[in-house]
Amino acid sequence: MGSKQESEFNKVFSAWDILVIAFGAMIGWGWVVSSGDWIQSGGVFGAMLGFVIGGIMIFFIGLTYAELTPAMPECGGEHVFSYRAMGPTGSFVCTWAIILGYVSVVCFEACAMPTIITYLYPPFLKGYLYTVAGFDVYASWLCVAIITAAVITLINLLGAKTAAVLQTVLTVIIGGAGILLIVASLFSGSPANLAGQEFVGNSGGEAFSNIIKVAMMSPFFFIGFDVIPQAAEEINVPLKKIAKMLLLSIVLAVGFYVLVIFAVGYVMNAQTIAASNSGNGLVTADAMALAFHSSVMAKVLIVGGLCGIITSWNSFLIGGSRAMYSMAKSYMLPPVFGTLSKKYKSPIAALLLIGVLSMLAPFLGRKMLVWVVDAGNFACCLAYCMVAISFVILRKKEPEMKRPYKVKYYKFVGFMAIAMSGMMCVMYMIPGSGATLAPVEWSLILGWAGIGVVFYAVCKYRYKEKFGTLKEIWNAELDGSAQKAAQEEGGEAAAAVSGEKPLVALSFERKAEEIRPELSFNYYLPVHIVFGRGKIAEAGNLACQYGRKALIVTGRSSAKKSGLYDKVNNSLLRAGMETVLFDKAEPNPLTTTAMEGAGLARKQGCDVVVAVGGGSIMDAAKGIAFAAVNEGDIRDYIYGKKSSDSALPLVLIPTTCGTGSEGNGFAVFTNPDNGDKKSLRCPAIVAKASLVDPDCMKTMPKRTLAAVGFDALCHCMEAYTAHNATPFTDALCLYAIPLIADNLPDLVNGRESDEAWEKLSIASTIGGMVIGTAGVTLAHAMEHPVSGLKNVTHGLGLAAITPVTLEVNCRESRYKYGRLARILGGYTAEDCAWKVRTLLKAIGLDVTLADLGIEEKDTDWLADNCIRVSAANLKNNPAALSRDEIAELYRLALRGEDLEIPRAVSL
Template sequence: MDKKKSEFDKVFSAWDILVIAFGAMIGWGWVVSSGDWIQRGGVLGAMIGFALGGVMIFFVGLTYAELTAAMPQCGGEHVFSYKAMGPIGSFICTWAIVLGYVSVVCFEACALPTIITYIYPGFLKGYLYTVAGFDIYASWLAVAILVAIFMTIINILGAKTAAVLQTVLTVIIGGVGLLLIASSVITGDVANLEPQLFVGDSASTVIKSVFSVAVVTPFFFIGFDVIPQAAEEINVPLKKIGKIMIFSIVLAVVFYALIIFGVGYVMSPADIEISLSGSGLVTADAMAKAFNSSVMSKVLIVGGMCGIITSWNSFLIGGSRAMYSMAESYMIPRPFSKLHKKHKTPVNALLLIGGLSVAAPFLGRKMLVWIVDAGNFGCCLAYCMVAASFIILRTKAPEMARPYKVKHYKIVGAIAVLMSGFMVVMYMIPGSGSTLVVQEWAMVGGWSILGVVFCIGCKLKYKEKFASHIDVEVEELNTEPDAVTTTLEKALETVRSEKVEKEETPAIDFSYFLPVNIVFGSGKVKKAGELTKPYGKKALIVTGRSSAKKSGIYDKVKDSLEAAGLTTVLYDKVSQNPLTTTAEEGAAFAKENHCDVVVAIGGGSIMDCAKAIAFLSKNKGDISDYIYNRLRSDEALPLVLIPTTCGTGSEGNGFAVLTNPENGDKKSLRCNAIVAKVSIIDPECMMTMPKKVLASVAFDALCHNIEAYTSRIAQPFTDALSLYAIDLIAHNLVDVYNGTAGKEGWEKITLASTIGGMVINTAGVTLAHGMEHPASGLKNIVHGQGLAALTPVIIEASYKGNREKFSKIARIMGGMTAEDCSTKIRTLLKKLNLDCTLSDLGIKEEDIPWMAENCMKVSAAGVMNNPVVFSKEEIAEIYRKAL
């Protein structure tokens, strides 16, 4: 799958994302609503209610934590829901969360100047008009507009600038909150708590009152979800991001609970009642009473004002990134995906949201209360869809790398869906205390209609680009432990071990020999005659029964050979998993017709059989004696190989895999004499392959490169070639299989296949091929399908033998650690419709003893080359796991 590099700057530290999330959640509510919470549930009851509400959000947060670490891409909800639900689900989810973010930004623009009136009652000057009972003053309007412009500019100037502002303000909020809590502990009185610990005179009424608080609390925790929106800008290991997100929720719960305790400890029920009927700012009045100074109430209000700015700032970050991600997928107008050239912030999205926050105060505070309630509904709907996406992706993509992986995902996911769904329903049920009024439903409806307009308009304008998505490459920083952690772990491992051995890097010592002449390029098959002429006058053309003729390649080669002056005869009896008897028959046919050069057209089976024919045409005796090295020879007819499948790599080595029909042994003849004099590798010859054949042979090519790379006899040249080929296959095969790659993709897959054949000539194969040969020798199964059934299971058993190399393979294929390698292989197999088990291929439990025995016989070298060398009994167990 194609990936792109992130265009954002990674500027957010762990502290930055903590204060962004925490600052978004604490806001202004703790200043104005503490008295109401205590009257609803009592001091202890309200604290328990917040804890329960925190638990509800905690489960939703767990789903976010796992998904953010797994898919650290700008847009958060957009990416999660896209992967799980597709374009429509993604549009609904992201459009809903954008409503939530924009509504909060607009509301805070009105809240800030309103709070100033609490500090300076004479602030309101220049009455202008009234909206929904709210008076608009020129001074009020001016402050709102100026701060809105300031906040927009701060966010455009860079994410780090916004984070610095967030840090300063969050520290002020925390400091003011701690002042209240500490002073209330010192000056408060337990007598204030006793009559208002709980509300209700029976267990049932107490529980009801506690839940009345719990029901409203989730809405005060909205904001932690800003973190995934800015995931591409976070310079923190992925696993740590999930932990910070969860910690921010816990921190917010503790903050609210302690504020409730502080207010209740210093304010009696009568004090709270007086405060509510007066200023309404019970928390500020509690601060004044604790310090016995009215000035301190204003200090606390200033802290609350900082909470407004932190929420405003966080939701500007979240809203602009959500819009950017939708524009990147062509779901809303493309200009919203523009980043500032210098500061790398989504400038157009910020200008739009900032412009709305400038215009919002003209509507008055009452209108904005309706908008923010509608926005909260949007946030809760998005939470529910993300929680559902969490469950879907655990089923749909179990192999996905999850640096922060939630345990008991079914329980966590179910609770998260139920809790967030409950929050959505609360907005709909009359009398719930959260039901949207007609005006608020009108705003939800209007936003939905705007979304439909964008959806249809962008679909018509951008056509096939609409709802497209490209993953962002995950940088190394986010995939590996930091140096300190790694060093500590190694030290601990050394301390724990009973025996410490000195590890030394072995000296580089190897030999490499491969006399193959490769002619690579589109259209090169037309030069078959010119390239074959130096090696003979009469060519035996070896093919399968029909494919080379149907594709027209046979005629092209025959005509080219004859045009160069060669005469030809055809041997077309080769089938998959070629038999030793077929090779013997072909050699007799070649001798009978006095052929002096062999030209093979086809896949690995045909090329391998052609090699054996060329060999037997010059050597006497049973070919099995040569296969098992009882006899040796370095003679064979010259070979010209023209592969038509990009898989076995037989054109690049001196191997010929044959099956003995008498005993089922499938083993390779190996000698330099059967290395082709010329291998004509023309990617255009591959393009007639059926998709099913392509999947099978290309996976074989991948296995060649993986096995050569992880082989115990690998060496520098084979390592370099193997890694290059693995990367070519990993990033092109699915597109080639789906028909979206073009000739360039075919060239890359074909090249990787040839490299695979070359590297196994030197580094050999390992256990996957070693165990597959007995299976296909026994049941004549398709080689690539046998590898598909065995390879993931074998890697799971073998990766500990060379973690470093399996980690590199995993990262090339989109994973992170050696443990991810097998899951990434399974993902690829599913995309190729090649995932299967040995049982699917006709292998039964009773076949395993023979296959394990045969593996030790015919694949002894592959067994010994494997990163972990297994016994016959262990190999039998691996076969069972692959059933």
């Protein structure tokens, strides 16, 4: 994933456009040919009630779309929703299913057009060719179908607005024909016609059963509202209004069907409907003729039905092409389907493919296409179910997501949407349900699934890490409105946007993705790593190559208690060296400690420094080796007042697997005068040899292991996402991160093995190496003031701060943070912070800054110190942050409220 980018589409759809696209897709042709079946199945009032119930069922599904579409107004709709909730695989299944639904309708409508002409003018059929599944195919029938398909495809190729104009004209005609029927029925109809056909059934139970049958069938006539989210990037309407238009389209479609059923039943009695249904089957058209006492009006209504064919066709062509485009942009389909016309901004390849399929479909005959549509309806219901599930998952996983239209009682709505869509899927499987799929239809579904598996496997193999990426589209309303309100009106405005308590008014500006410049970098890391269990015995042989008298730097007690100091000292003595002990190095070493150790080294004539301990010990040793041969205070070199490229040779023996100090030329010190924590950086303090022995790590207390292990993870994650990252450091990071994530929880929780210790030790050293080149970013920049102020263990400070920094940065580098999330067990970039919090809980480090002694009054000092001392790390960070924004992050980490950034902050 990358950072947010501008949409490639033109925003051309108005509120009216999206309303007619959805409404036109839902009313189609079915109301012309099926009204008699509905009435005979449930009665006039029973069928009306059935459609109301079915509409309510669909409305619950529509509510989930209404919330998700404005929250993620990006091309592809279901693709984006399911991706954010379920990751690439779930998104592939959902979008591939909805594409089948769309393509099947487009192909069917290509056959419906000449079929309706046949109804109007039977002599139209000329030039018999062949028969498919009992359906006779004629040359004239094929010509009309192919020509119409070509025209509809061409209209869409000419741009979304052209298609919307066509949709508007035809939908007005359909609506006009329907309204004419409804109004005329009130004058020409009679309550007497309703007698005996209000409900169907000899008992209340039987009537209710028939109502439910109509209700269970009716949702299939409402498929089409979901085209709106497919074209969300092309809509030029306030986001909240998109949701309202989507829901209004469902309400209008339900009302239309219900009123048409009433009009037919009010004009025609049961016997007339039965005769019409067994005759030409165009009961609604016959009702129109009776209402106006003119057979000409029947043809007028049929023309309205013809318009319904085209509106459905047009809508689903828009939806299908956008779904294919969105998959191609995620490299789930060949990228050619993700190209847009430069002039009209229409997805050319996707439209052409669906258009060609709609031209070829008529050759299979109408019966075959009925099977395809049934299979497509099942696929749509499956996609609806996955969207409903995504709705619930995202409410749990991303509660802070800005939702311009937020559904109340989301648990109930989500349950109903999942239940309703799931029930529709099940109906296709239950014999006798009225929607049961035939074997040939199941074979079509399995065939489509098989094609999907092929695309999935081939694209994943061919495009590798690009597969399943999602470019987030910058949206001014989502990214700018809340910020502007917060800036202009303060915390109350921000709270009004998000529903959260007032926060500091912040301005995290979003920018379109910039074109990445040509790769250009340097990589130099002269580190001699000696790795292996039992290698501590070689300490003397290594050190004697660089001097004859060693200053052994260690802590006050741990190395002595564990016996490691004795092992190293004895090894040095066996190699013929003299040794001097400096055991005053402390956690978060002070500059004064480095100066004291340097004085001892000079006094004793030491010519090599050997460190035995964790990161603080190794940093202290580096400072001592540097200060021992350079004049003045080490602080002058840390702050750049002086410079030098000299130090005593260093041999480092880490006893903790976390800081990685053995792999770089950094040494972090705290200035006791002002609490500043800043690093000395110099090639001369890169160790001549680092002896990494996993057995030396095993004496660590579990709490220490958790802290240093998490520090190592942060090194790799920050180096991977830093501005200074290189392909080499990326490769090392991606190798090391899973080693830590997979082994640290086991080691902390007592599930130890030599292999796990080896992997964690390797990863820790790699962490030090990569930050030596790529550097660290926001989490380390913010943590150094914390441990400088309160002498907090570095890894604990990172544990409190890192999740909120991930919430900020994941939106700036979605590709890399998405990859990190997947390594850690998540799916999208937003999962990264969540999975890190999960890891912290697993290793017992789910702490807040308050737990570490930080108070609200400290946050301003911390922010000021961070800006002053860690400017380079902040510059290296994916997101550019102001002083006030950093202070707010400290406050969020202090409270530890799920360690997530409320959307009022608009990070």
